[in-house]
C-alpha cells in the first residue's frame with residue numbers, strides 16, 4: 368500500500384496542471400499514476416508539435432456539453448498567466464491562437480514537469496479500479512499495486528488516440544462507481560466521403576465555405592482551407608464540423624461553396640467572361656481560369672458535361688448548372704476518421720459534478736479534462752479547458 372494525500376490518475380495535460388497547482392498550494396504528497404512510459408506524451412503532439420495551448424478569445428460560448436464551465440474558466444483566468452507563473456512565455460498569432468514563445472510543445476511539457484519536480488511520478492502504471500474505504504480512496508493498478516489517498520483527481524482523458532494512452536478503458540472505473548457518463552464520440556477529425564468523388568481531388572487544398580447538412584437542415588457552417596484525401600475531407604473547418612455529426616451516414620452531407628465571396632449571379636458572370644476569353648478551349652481549360660483543374664473536372668462530371676467539349680458550346684442552362692455546383696457541391700458523409708480524432712465529446716455528465724468538478728456523490732473525487740462531458744472547436748480551447756479544469760481541481764482539493 369502506498370499512501371499519499373492526493374492521487375492523480377493520468378499524467379496528461381489536465382493531470383499535470385492539477386499536480387503543479389496542488390503542489391504550489393501546499394499539498395506535498397502527490398502521486399501521478401500514468402499508464403504510458405512517460406507523462407505528457409499527447410502534449411508533445413499538439414498543434415503539430417507547437418502546442419496551441421489556448422486562444423485569446425476563449426469564453427464559455429466556445430464550449431458545448433452538459434457541464435457549465437463558467438466558474439472554472441473564471442477562476443482560472445488566462446493560460447498565459449498560468450504558464451508565466453511556471454516560467455513559460457507565450458505568443459499569440461494573427462488568428463488569436465496562443466503558443467509557447469519557442470513554438471515548441473516540449474517547452475510546455477518542460478514547464479509542467481519542472482513544476483511537478485517534487486511530485487511522485489509512477490509511469491507504466493495503469494489504474495484499473497478505484498474505491499472508497501475507511502475514509503480513504505484506494506486505487507488498484509493492473510500490476511497489483513495499491514495506492515491510498517485522501518483525495519483523487521481523475522485525469523485519464525477521453526476515448527480517442529490509444530497511442531497517447533487514451534482509449535476510453537479508464538472510463539470503466541467511473542462506470543463501476545455508478546457515475547453517470549455521456550457516451551463518448553470522436554470529434555475534431557476528418558469526415559469520410561465517397562471515394563469516387565474524392566479520388567480525382569486527392570491532395571488538393573482549397574479555400575471554401577463548408578456547411579454540414581442533415582437532410583434539408585443546415586447544421587453549421589465554417590470557412591477555411593479544406594484538404595482532400597482518397598477517402599476523406601480534412602482541414603480545421605471540417606474538424607470543427609465533425610462535432611455536429613452523429614453516425615447516421617445516409618442523412619448527412621457537406622455542402623461546399625468553392626466561391627464563398629461570390630453569389631450565384633456573380634459566378635455566372637465570371638463563367639461567361641472566361642468563356643468569352645477562352646472561346647476556343649475545352650470546358651475544363653475554360654474552368655481552370657477559376658478553379659483547380661481536377662476540381663473543374665469533378666464539377667463538369669457532376670454536371671454531365673464532357674471535360675473536352677468546346678466551351679463555346681456550353682448552353683446558358685449548363686453554365687448555370689456549373690455555377691450552382693460551384694456554389695453548393697454536395698459530398699455525402701459516410702462517417703468519421705476516428706483514428707485521427709483530436710478529442711472526445713462525452714464524458715462525466717455535468718449534473719454529476721459541482722462547480723469545482725467534484726463528483727457530487729463522492730466528496731474529494733474530482734474529474735478533469737476530456738473525461739468531463741465538455742468539448743470545444745480547434746484553436747487551443749481543448750487544452751485551455753485541460754489546464755483550467757486541472758488548476759481548479761488542484762486548487763479546490765488543496766483548500767480542503
Ligand SMILES: Cc1cc2nc3c(=O)[nH]c(=O)nc-3n(C[C@H](O)[C@H](O)[C@H](O)COP(=O)(O)OP(=O)(O)OC[C@H]3O[C@@H](n4cnc5c(N)ncnc54)[C@H](O)[C@@H]3O)c2cc1C
Nearest residue numbers: 377379380381402413414494523524532736737747749750
Ligand atoms: C494530435 C493531437 C493534437 C492536438 N492539438 C491540440 C491543440 O493544438 N490545441 C488544443 O487545445 N488541443 C489539442 N488537442 C487536444 C488536447 O490534446 C486534449 O484535449 C488534452 O490533452 C486533454 O487533456 P486530458 O488531461 O483530459 O487528457 P490527456 O492529455 O489525454 O491525458 C490523459 C492521460 O491519462 C493516461 N491514462 C489513461 N488511462 C489511464 C489509466 N487507467 N491509468 C493511468 N493513466 C491513464 C493517458 O496515458 C494520458 O497520459 C490535440 C489532440 C491530439 C490527439
